[in-house]
Amino acid sequence: xxxxxxxxxxxxxxxxxxxxxxxxxxxxxxxxxxxxxxxxxxxxxxxxxxxxxxxxxxxxxxxxxxxxxxxxxxxxxxxxxxxxxxxxxxxxxxxxxxxxxxxxxxxxxxxxxxxxxxxxxxxxxxxxxxxxxxxxxxxxxxxxxxxxxxxxxxxxxxxxxxxxxxxxxxxxxxxxxxxxxxxxxxxxxxxxxxxxxxxxxxxxxxxxxxxxxxxxxxxxxxxxxxxxxxxxxxxxxxxxxxxxxxxxxxxxxxxxxxxxxxxxxxxxxxxxxxxxxxxxxxxxxxxxxxxxxxxxxxxxxxx
Amino acid sequence: xxxxxxxxxxxxxxxxxxxxxxxxxxxxxxxxxxxxxxxxxxxxxxxxxxxxxxxxxxxxxxxxxxxxxxxxxxxxxxxxxxxxxxxxxxxxxxxxxxxxxxxxxxxxxxxxxxxxxxxxxxxxxxxxxxxxxxxxxxxxxxxxxxxxxxxxxxxxxxxxxxxxxxxxxxxxxxxxxxxxxxxxxxxxxxxxxxxxxxxxxxxxxxxxxxxxxxxxxxxxxxxxxxxxxxxxxxxxxxxxxxxxxxxxxxxxxxxxxxxxxxxxxxx
Numbered sequence: 399x400x401x402x403x404x405x406x407x408x409x410x411x412x413x414x415x416x417x418x419x420x421x422x423x424x425x426x427x428x429x430x431x432x433x434x435x436x437x438x439x440x441x442x443x444x445x446x447x448x449x450x451x452x453x454x455x456x457x458x459x460x461x462x463x464x465x466x467x468x469x470x471x472x473x474x475x476x477x478x479x480x481x482x483x484x485x486x487x488x489x490x491x492x493x494x495x496x497x498x499x500x501x502x503x504x505x506x507x508x509x510x511x512x513x514x515x516x517x518x519x520x521x522x523x524x525x526x527x528x529x530x531x532x533x534x535x536x537x538x539x540x541x542x543x544x545x546x547x548x549x550x551x552x553x554x555x556x557x558x559x560x561x562x563x564x565x566x567x568x569x570x571x572x573x574x575x576x577x578x579x580x581x582x583x584x585x586x587x588x589x590x591x592x593x594x595x596x597x598x599x600x601x602x603x604x605x606x607x608x609x610x611x612x613x614x615x616x617x618x619x620x621x622x623x624x625x626x627x628x629x630x631x632x633x634x635x636x637x638x639x640x641x642x643x644x645x646x647x648x649x650x651x652x653x654x655x656x657x658x659x660x661x662x663x664x665x666x667x668x669x670x671x672x673x674x675x676x677x678x679x680x681x682x683x684x685x686x687x688x689x690x691x692x693x694x695x696x697x698x699x700x701x
Numbered sequence: 702x703x704x705x706x707x708x709x710x711x712x713x714x715x716x717x718x719x720x721x722x723x724x725x726x727x728x729x730x731x732x733x734x735x736x737x738x739x740x741x742x743x744x745x746x747x748x749x750x751x752x753x754x755x756x757x758x759x760x761x762x763x764x765x766x767x768x769x770x771x772x773x774x775x776x777x778x779x780x781x782x783x784x785x786x787x788x789x790x791x792x793x794x795x796x797x798x799x800x801x802x803x804x805x806x807x808x809x810x811x812x813x814x815x816x817x818x819x820x821x822x823x824x825x826x827x828x829x830x831x832x833x834x835x836x837x838x839x840x841x842x843x844x845x846x847x848x849x850x851x852x853x854x855x856x857x858x859x860x861x862x863x864x865x866x867x868x869x870x871x872x873x874x875x876x877x878x879x880x881x882x883x884x885x886x887x888x889x890x891x892x893x894x895x896x897x898x899x900x901x902x903x904x905x906x907x908x909x910x911x912x913x914x915x916x917x918x919x920x921x922x923x924x925x926x927x928x929x930x931x932x933x934x935x936x937x938x939x940x941x942x943x944x945x946x947x948x949x950x951x952x953x954x955x956x957x958x959x960x961x962x963x964x965x966x967x968x
Binding site for chain 2: 399423424443446447448449450458459460461463464466467468469470471472475477478480481482483484485486490493494495497498499500539546547
């Protein structure tokens with residue numbers, strides 16, 4: 399269980415993390431989501447004592463990280479998979495961790511197998527690793543001490559789609575066995591499929607938190623409204639039929655973005671005799687919400 | 702992790718022992734030779750030490766120069782005298798240049814223990830280097846005695862041996878102290894060599910030209926204060942000068958450096 403209480407971290411006049419509080423419960427995966435520079439990494443660094451907090455505190459399982467003896471046995475940490483000596487072999491990096499934690503060499507073999515790094519790959523030096531392989535090694539390092547809490551910063555970064563699916567399975571299984579997982583990402587779709595709880599952060603502040611349903615409900619209530627996407631053989635005819643019903647329609651890629659539920663669009667198409675080739679509900683609601691909530695901190699303006 | 706479905710919200714730490722110092726020592730020792738650059742630094746310390754002595758013994762035999770066991774040890778100013786401080790520097794700065802400090806300090810949040818382990822590893826290497834040097838010097842003196850017309854001079858006592866060891870440990874620790882202060886490999890190495898080779902000259906010129914500076918010079922020049930250790934006899938005043946200059950050039954940088962490492966954000 400991770401408990402963040404009123405955490406603030408300032409650098410001179412810049413506030414990287416601004417009075418945030420949240421908790422991660424055992425048995426769940428919590429996604430920590432925000433654009434680049436929102437304060438995710440700073441928060442995670444404070445958790446493991448690498449960055450001192452300006453005010454507030456973080457406890458893990460009821461303890462400050464620095465008070466946990468042999469912390470690698472309780473908390474698995476992956477902050478930056480590239481922050482390892484480029485001249486060491488993958489296996490040696492794990493061996494060093496195992497030595498510090500007092501674990502047998504056999505644990506290193508188990509972890510290498512778990513993250514699907516072959517013995518040949520494990521003998522290569524880190525400078526010859528792809529980012530995806532570094533991430534696998536970093537996850538193996540975090541899991542070495544069989545911890546009950548995992549703190550992972552951008553673990554999916556650099557993984558291929560198969561790798562992302564593998565990691566999703568791994569972390570879900572880990573949480574199901576009672577573990578606490580906090581992982582950060584700046585990519586919504588990476589997190590929404592894996593996280594039970596999501597914390598959205600922008601500009602150092604938490605802008606929304608909850609499970610996917612709660613967040614979506616919040617988005618609809620905020621006036622984001624329901625919408626759907628449709629593509630028809632004759633888009634113009636469909637748009638005309640919908641506009642006649644007083645429904646707002648806008649072009650979106652090859653199709654239309656419609657401010658109504660998909661059932662309304664289907665009915666209008668049936669009445670107008672237009673053939674639909676694609677129709678789906680506004681699953682993008684979360685993405686809109688994410689972009690909207692973090693708009694002030696986005697580097698690109700959103701239209 | 703426990704196999705139960707619902708894990709408690711608090712972590713029970715009663716069964717976990719703090720990481721013992723011996724394990725940190727093993728980890729830090731391993732880090733010195735588990736990369737190609739680290740391994741080659743250690744190998745080259747051995748090779749250079751042997752090479753300097755081989756040249757020395759060859760020249761001495763060829764030109765009928767009298768050399769003693771002591772002279773062979775003094776020649777290490779050009780081998781381990783250079784390289785042990787570099788080893789001391791890299792022990793510490795590589796954690797920052799390679800960013801492994803993040804991992805080291807998250808596995809052992811008591812940062813002072815990690816730094817102490819590195820320092821002990823450095824001292825152990827200095828001792829090992831001295832033992833190898835003593836053995837090499839003995840071999841060279843033996844060869845010299847067998848091949849030269851001049852009989853071998855083995856005069857070297859326990860006192861001089863311990864002074865020699867102290868010198869090498871001081872050299873390694875001075876490098877370590879500069880490293881703690883600067884946390885950057887190239888900067889620490891450059892500053893160390895400036896301190897070893899340029900500063901004594903500047904101090905010398907200053908002492909020549911300025912009267913009052915000549916009086917304080919022995920109390921601020923650490924290199925100069927170590928000369929009696931090389932010569933093998935240290936007077937009471939010279940010990941005092943060694944301690945005072947050591948505080949200035951070794952203890953203060955080390956203390957300030959460690960104080961900073963303990964508090965700084967680790968990136």
